Amino acid sequence: MEQLFSAAHAASRMYSQSxxxxxxxxxxxxxxxxxxxxxxxxxxxxxxxxxxxxxIFERDAA
Known part of the structure; x- marks a missing residue:
């Protein structure tokens, strides 16, 4: 469950910064x-x- 929460948090951060x-x-x-x-x-x-x-591509390129 903790991994899922971490992934969701990272996705939310990427979305909000884009x-x-x-x-x-x-x-x-x-x-x-x-x-x-x-x-x-x-x-x-x-x-x-x-x-x-x-x-996602922006994140991978960074």
């Missing part, structure tokens, strides 16, 4: 719209995944 979190927040707010097509939902989910991958 300027890319604004892109994730924008996608999340758009996903809350009720009239989105399946294509737009997939697009926003892909955008979130790409931003998370970039945050």
């Amino acid at each position: 300027w890319r979190r604004g892109n994730i927040v924008r996608c999340q707010s758009r996903l809350r719209q009720t009239r989105l097509t399946k294509r737009l939902i997939d697009f926003y989910l892909d955008e979130i995944e790409r931003e998370i991958d970039f945050i």
Whole structure:
């Protein structure tokens, strides 16, 4: 359990230090719209995944 907590804490720190979190927040707010097509939902989910991958890459490169 302690390892899981440590990993979650590290991920939270990486997220809060990244300027890319604004892109994730924008996608999340758009996903809350009720009239989105399946294509737009997939697009926003892909955008979130790409931003998370970039945050992880930034961390690995540092």
